[in-house]
Amino acid sequence: MQKILIPLAEGFEEIEAVTNIDVLRRAGFNVVTAGIGSKNIKGDHGIKIETDLEIKEVQKEKITDVVLPGGMPGAANLRDSSELLKIIRNVNDRGGLCAAICAAPMVLEAAEILENKNATSYPGFDDQMESANYKKDRVVKDDNIITGRGPGVALEFALEVVEYLADKSSADELKKAMLFKKC
16 A cells, blocks of 8 residues: 655745645545654744654655655755655665655755656756756656656646556546646
């Protein structure tokens, strides 16, 4: 059974975190949130979220996929978590989805899984992804890696994750139910 980890660290981008949690749960996925250093995490804009677990409590062998919200300093705090980097490498080694939006693709770079992969990020973070083939598209998919530009594409990014993990029909049903219209 799929188990998707969405880790949160102080300074996370709230729109990206909550949109992914919400959309993936609407799609019927088992989503677990884990805080870096605490279960109570404050986002970049002052919104506090209580996570399901702390990162040290996550059973990494049970995580099939990882979705990382960006924001600063949230993404840097994710990048600095050795426990999270181990989980990402483990998921990637098993062929699971490793997705990141905004500044968070730098976490995938730190986990050393972006080499020669097409990827994007928030403008200005391309220098944090030196091993990737950097693109300026809104959402970029390359094998088991999905990356997105930033808060304005959070819903599009989450729906791309649903399409990857389920199928196009499931993503299309969600788009219709949520009145999604791509800009």
